[in-house]
Amino acid sequence: MRDPQTAARLMSREELTSQAAAVLSRLRGKSPRVHCITNSVAQNFTANALLALGAVPSMTLSGEEIGAFVARSDALLVNLGTFDRERREATSIAVDAASQNGLPWVLDPVFIDRAEQRAVYARDLILLEPKALRLNAAEFAALADAAPAREAVEAYARARRLVVGLSGATDLISDGDRTATLTNGHPLMARVTAMGCAASAIVAACLAVEPDALAATASAMVIVGIAGEMAAEKSRGPGSFAAAILDALYTIDAKMIAARARTDLH
Amino acid sequence: MRDPQTAARLMSREELTSQAAAVLSRLRGKSPRVHCITNSVAQNFTANALLALGAVPSMTLSGEEIGAFVARSDALLVNLGTFDRERREATSIAVDAASQNGLPWVLDPVFIDRAEQRAVYARDLILLEPKALRLNAAEFAALADAAPAREAVEAYARARRLVVGLSGATDLISDGDRTATLTNGHPLMARVTAMGCAASAIVAACLAVEPDALAATASAMVIVGIAGEMAAEKSRGPGSFAAAILDALYTIDAKMIAARARTDLH
Amino acid sequence: MRDPQTAARLMSREELTSQAAAVLSRLRGKSPRVHCITNSVAQNFTANALLALGAVPSMTLSGEEIGAFVARSDALLVNLGTFDRERREATSIAVDAASQNGLPWVLDPVFIDRAEQRAVYARDLILLEPKALRLNAAEFAALADAAPAREAVEAYARARRLVVGLSGATDLISDGDRTATLTNGHPLMARVTAMGCAASAIVAACLAVEPDALAATASAMVIVGIAGEMAAEKSRGPGSFAAAILDALYTIDAKMIAARARTDLH
Numbered sequence: 001m002r003d004p005q006t007a008a009r010l011m012s013r014e015e016l017t018s019q020a021a022a023v024l025s026r027l028r029g030k031s032p033r034v035h036c037i038t039n040s041v042a043q044n045f046t047a048n049a050l051l052a053l054g055a056v057p058s059m060t061l062s063g064e065e066i067g068a069f070v071a072r073s074d075a076l077l078v079n080l081g082t083f084d085r086e087r088r089e090a091t092s093i094a095v096d097a098a099s100q101n102g103l104p105w106v107l108d109p110v111f112i113d114r115a116e117q118r119a120v121y122a123r124d125l126i127l128l129e130p131k132a133l134r135l136n137a138a139e140f141a142a143l144a145d146a147a148p149a150r151e152a153v154e155a156y157a158r159a160r161r162l163v164v165g166l167s168g169a170t171d172l173i174s175d176g177d178r179t180a181t182l183t184n185g186h187p188l189m190a191r192v193t194a195m196g197c198a199a200s201a202i203v204a205a206c207l208a209v210e211p212d213a214l215a216a217t218a219s220a221m222v223i224v225g226i227a228g229e230m231a232a233e234k235s236r237g238p239g240s241f242a243a244a245i246l247d248a249l250y251t252i253d254a255k256m257i258a259a260r261a262r263t264d265l266h
Numbered sequence: 267m268r269d270p271q272t273a274a275r276l277m278s279r280e281e282l283t284s285q286a287a288a289v290l291s292r293l294r295g296k297s298p299r300v301h302c303i304t305n306s307v308a309q310n311f312t313a314n315a316l317l318a319l320g321a322v323p324s325m326t327l328s329g330e331e332i333g334a335f336v337a338r339s340d341a342l343l344v345n346l347g348t349f350d351r352e353r354r355e356a357t358s359i360a361v362d363a364a365s366q367n368g369l370p371w372v373l374d375p376v377f378i379d380r381a382e383q384r385a386v387y388a389r390d391l392i393l394l395e396p397k398a399l400r401l402n403a404a405e406f407a408a409l410a411d412a413a414p415a416r417e418a419v420e421a422y423a424r425a426r427r428l429v430v431g432l433s434g435a436t437d438l439i440s441d442g443d444r445t446a447t448l449t450n451g452h453p454l455m456a457r458v459t460a461m462g463c464a465a466s467a468i469v470a471a472c473l474a475v476e477p478d479a480l481a482a483t484a485s486a487m488v489i490v491g492i493a494g495e496m497a498a499e500k501s502r503g504p505g506s507f508a509a510a511i512l513d514a515l516y517t518i519d520a521k522m523i524a525a526r527a528r529t530d531l532h
Numbered sequence: 533m534r535d536p537q538t539a540a541r542l543m544s545r546e547e548l549t550s551q552a553a554a555v556l557s558r559l560r561g562k563s564p565r566v567h568c569i570t571n572s573v574a575q576n577f578t579a580n581a582l583l584a585l586g587a588v589p590s591m592t593l594s595g596e597e598i599g600a601f602v603a604r605s606d607a608l609l610v611n612l613g614t615f616d617r618e619r620r621e622a623t624s625i626a627v628d629a630a631s632q633n634g635l636p637w638v639l640d641p642v643f644i645d646r647a648e649q650r651a652v653y654a655r656d657l658i659l660l661e662p663k664a665l666r667l668n669a670a671e672f673a674a675l676a677d678a679a680p681a682r683e684a685v686e687a688y689a690r691a692r693r694l695v696v697g698l699s700g701a702t703d704l705i706s707d708g709d710r711t712a713t714l715t716n717g718h719p720l721m722a723r724v725t726a727m728g729c730a731a732s733a734i735v736a737a738c739l740a741v742e743p744d745a746l747a748a749t750a751s752a753m754v755i756v757g758i759a760g761e762m763a764a765e766k767s768r769g770p771g772s773f774a775a776a777i778l779d780a781l782y783t784i785d786a787k788m789i790a791a792r793a794r795t796d797l798h
Contacts (some may be wrong), residue, residue, distance in 0.1 A: 041575040041591050043307045047459035052504045057459065058377065062350035065381040072380055084594035084618070086350070111590065114604055115597040191782065193579035194587065215340050234502075236766075237585045239778025246505025250457065309573040313725035318770045322642065325573050326614035331647040338646055352616070472666065500768075512771025516723065 008179040021254035023219035032074035032208035039081030042194035049198035052249040053206040070097035074208035076105035104131040104207035108200035113142040133202040134165040180218040181264040184225025191238035274445040287520035298340035298474035305347030313452035315464035318515040321471040336363035340474035342371035352524035370397040370473035376464035379408040400431040400466040446484040447530040450491025457504035540711040553786035555751035560586040564606035564740035571613025574726035579728035584781040587737040602629035604742035608637035636663040640732035641654035645674040664695040666732040712750040713796040716757025723770035
């Protein structure tokens with residue numbers, strides 16, 4: 001299973017599904033609080049995705065109160081969509097509060113391929129040690145200045161000492177030592193705004209209950225991908241799909257994970 | 267029915283259902299305008315809940331225009347979620363405009379149990395005489411510095427001369443003289459973000475057509491609780507539930523209220 | 533068919549349906565990027581409507597990055613809902629970027645009948661030459677200081693050299709030379725917030741792929757009206773309707789347009 005070109009071990013389907021089932025069960029039991037700095041387009045859907053799965057969201061951006069909110073949370077999400085001065089100030093305070101309280105945080109560098117300033121800012125944030133990055137191929141390319149292939153992802157994760165969760169037709173999740181590949185998901189997920197943002201929030205929720213950041217990130221991405229497939233079976237288009245994936249996040253269980261998870265071992 | 271420990275009379279089921287039916291009918295006939303200062307997570311769902319029921323929402327926070335919007339409205343909602351400087355300035359202007367125009371307003375002190383500054387601000391706002399407070403047990407405890415039991419709610423309402431609408435497994439609504447208890451609702455309501463925020467907006471809509479603030483608040487909470495039950499019957503999880511409760515707010519009528527309302531008279 | 537009182541020619545049903553089918557096909561093929569300055573209530577639904585139809589939305593308001601986003605887009609929407617200082621600054625930069633890059637833009641002067649300052653601002657924006665205005669009767673009256681009848685709409689469009697897309701029981705679309713009337717749509721559209729805002733974003737998406745601004749605007753309004761009818765057939769109220777209209781925007785095709793379009797030729 002070991003790819004000779006990289007140092008990373010490919011995780012097995014059994015390893016991934018048993019981890020995801022354990023993480024889901026802990027998440028439902030503990031109802032972790034996740035504070036989200038996210039764009040105004042995504043706030044509602046992200047909050048609903050967290051609630052559907054069993055976590056408790058909060059969303060304030062106010063500099064005066066965000067420190068108190070983060071300190072009482074179990075994980076933090078920083079999403080760069082619709083990024084403005086208010087969100088930048090909030091992020092600075094929030095990441096500080098997370099560090100002081102030993103909380104894991106996730107960075108979702110939305111659309112950094114569209115404005116160079118956002119990419120610069122994302123690179124600065126990575127120095128503040130997020131546990132995980134969740135992003136798509138264009139965003140990875142803009143961030144890492146490298147093609148979004150397995151070797152580059154593993155090298156980037158190893159160098160930055162974080163987990164990269166790269167979404168795509170095949171998801172690629174790596175901390176540089178271990179790599180998971182996943183092929184769950186459905187094309188309708190790209191037709192609902194904030195789907196990636198909600199996935200990043202779910203990564204944060206999983207990090208709140210699972211100290212192994214690779215296991216947490218891969219579990220979140222298995223859960224979201226399978227929920228997408230479950231939702232597509234009950235949908236007539238992106239509107240009914242958006243409701244159905246929240247239903248699926250609410251009903252998904254260990255059995256569905258075991259039955260549906262697909263890894264991509266070449 | 268009178269509880270000897272308090273001064274408040276418990277309202278009967280018949281009183282509550284006939285009031286709620288009358289308020290609903292007036293609301294549908296008059297389509298009151300409700301201006302909402304609410305958090306960005308809740309804006310869309312709150313607007314849709316008001317439209318579904320028959321009211322007309324507006325949501326601007328801009329200091330330059332909010333005075334004009336409130337002056338042309340029939341009621342005002344102030345919700346403290348995601349509270350920032352912009353919302354604080356907007357609130358000051360809006361509450362002023364409401365007072366000058368004799369409009370009722372509702373305060374929803376979201377998450378004041380999470381940040382002390384928000385609780386301080388909520389206490390200041392209560393001096394400006396909202397007609398009703400809608401909140402949950404943790405928020406009441408943070409606000410009133412008292413356990414959220416019937417006696418404390420009645421004492422608080424009497425002292426502040428407002429209506430308290432406390433949501434929970436049993437809703438408790440009181441102005442200190444009269445108290446209503448309601449047990450409608452469904453656990454899925456806690457799995458959709460902004461459900462409480464939307465309920466508070468519906469309290470404002472009912473206050474726009476019913477001068478008796480206790481009747482208005484209790485009517486709103488009966489309507490929302492029953493709509494939640496109707497929605498749960500058609501849902502497979504929180505995503506389909508969020509759509510179904512808007513459908514239910516659109517279709518609920520006097521007959522459904524009469525058939526489904528549940529008071530909790532010990 | 534020519535109305536003797538006006539200079540404008542009424543477009544035929546065949547002309548409108550074949551244009552709309554061609555525009556829809558190009559839109560699905562090209563996936564144009566539409567940058568939206570819109571109110572926080574409407575952002576999520578607007579993004580989902582664009583994605584459902586096949587366009588790619590972006591929504592940032594940050595002055596530092598909006599210029600870069602607009603420059604990489606194919607069309608711009610400026611919606612005046614919840615209009616504040618941040619949106620005003622963003623609009624100034626964005627309209628500038630659109631002009632410099634030769635991109636079409638649409639103005640949706642939401643609620644200018646509610647606050648005089650907003651109307652003044654809308655009139656200033658019109659001097660910056662949007663390709664199209666989409667608005668309702670009350671907004672047209674406030675903008676043009678004239679009753680929203682056919683002659684006034686045509687005269688306004690001719691004088692400002694833009695397309696007016698006036699929504700109502702009968703939609704009226706005119707550039708002063710040609711006029712289209714449409715009677716598709718459904719009353720539930722008025723019970724979902726941001727429906728008009730999303731329609732304006734779809735006008736922008738159509739302008740991105742169709743240089744004839746009248747054809748683009750009329751096509752967008754045919755598509756939205758028919759999608760509304762398709763959605764109403766599958767709905768139990770405004771909640772299920774909001775999801776169903778996104779499904780309909782995803783599935784609508786040339787055949788449905790040909791079968792369902794209704795013009796109102798007296």
